[in-house]
Amino acid sequence: xxxxxxxxxxxxxxxxxxxxxxxxxxxxxxxxxxxxxxxxxxxxxxxxxxxxxxxxxxxxxxxxxxxxxxxxxxxxxxxxxxxxxxxxxxxxxxxxxxxxxxxxxxxxxx
Amino acid sequence: xxxxxxxxxxxxxxxxxxxxxxxxxxxxxxxxxxxxxxxxxxxxxxxxxxxxxxxxxxxxxxxxxxxxxxxxxxxxxxxxxxxxxxxxxxxxxxxxxxxxxxxxxxxxxxxxxxx
Numbered sequence: 546x547x548x549x550x551x552x553x554x555x556x557x558x559x560x561x562x563x564x565x566x567x568x569x570x571x572x573x574x575x576x577x578x579x580x581x582x583x584x585x586x587x588x589x590x591x592x593x594x595x596x597x598x599x600x601x602x603x604x605x606x607x608x609x610x611x612x613x614x615x616x617x618x619x620x621x622x623x624x625x626x627x628x629x630x631x632x633x634x635x636x637x638x639x640x641x642x643x644x645x646x647x648x649x650x651x652x653x654x655x
Numbered sequence: 656x657x658x659x660x661x662x663x664x665x666x667x668x669x670x671x672x673x674x675x676x677x678x679x680x681x682x683x684x685x686x687x688x689x690x691x692x693x694x695x696x697x698x699x700x701x702x703x704x705x706x707x708x709x710x711x712x713x714x715x716x717x718x719x720x721x722x723x724x725x726x727x728x729x730x731x732x733x734x735x736x737x738x739x740x741x742x743x744x745x746x747x748x749x750x751x752x753x754x755x756x757x758x759x760x761x762x763x764x765x766x767x768x769x770x
Binding site for chain 1: 701747758762
């Protein structure tokens with residue numbers, strides 16, 4: 546059974562700092578997704594990672610995938626308050642069903 | 656471009672009352688459709704998914720049901736709501752095949768409070 550673990554589950558950080566959110570999964574998969582959810586809102590797709598070594602960047606966010614280590618990272622560079630949200634990773638179970646992490650609530654303080 | 660609409664956005668219902676949430680997708684054909692529920696401060700729970708008209712797979716046994724009467728319409732229903740049905744309900748779609756299959760696009764969500 547595919548399981549997905551995110552850590553940390555909660556992260557409070559200062560503006561301008563760098564940090565990384567980790568997403569580990571338990572069985573082989575080469576499709577991983579990152580989503581953002583603002584409080585009270587729906588989920589927005591951030592990154593789609595479809596192969597080993599895939600790296601995607603959008604502004605201050607960069608996501609990578611290591612399928613051998615079964616690990617994806619979401620790196621935040623020089624955080625700004627607008628990036629405060631909950632971030633979810635999700636892994637395809639090879640049947641186009643997504644297994645979700647519990648989410649990382651990120652608070653960025655001015 | 657593709658869009659997904661979900662309604663109502665908010666509803667407050669008494670215990671034992673019926674429920675109907677509706678979701679429609681525009682700009683694509685034969686999408687996979689999904690209903691998720693998110694309890695307050697929690698992660699996502701897949702309730703139902705559908706790969707075609709009239710084809711519904713249930714992931715969690717409960718007093719909810721889903722139907723797909725048309726290719727791009729997905730409905731979540733209940734005959735009698737329970738307190739535990741409260742939550743944020745999200746409809747989503749994905750393409751059904753190809754390298755981009757699996758990426759989900761979510762509707763705006765429906766916040767249900769059962770009193």
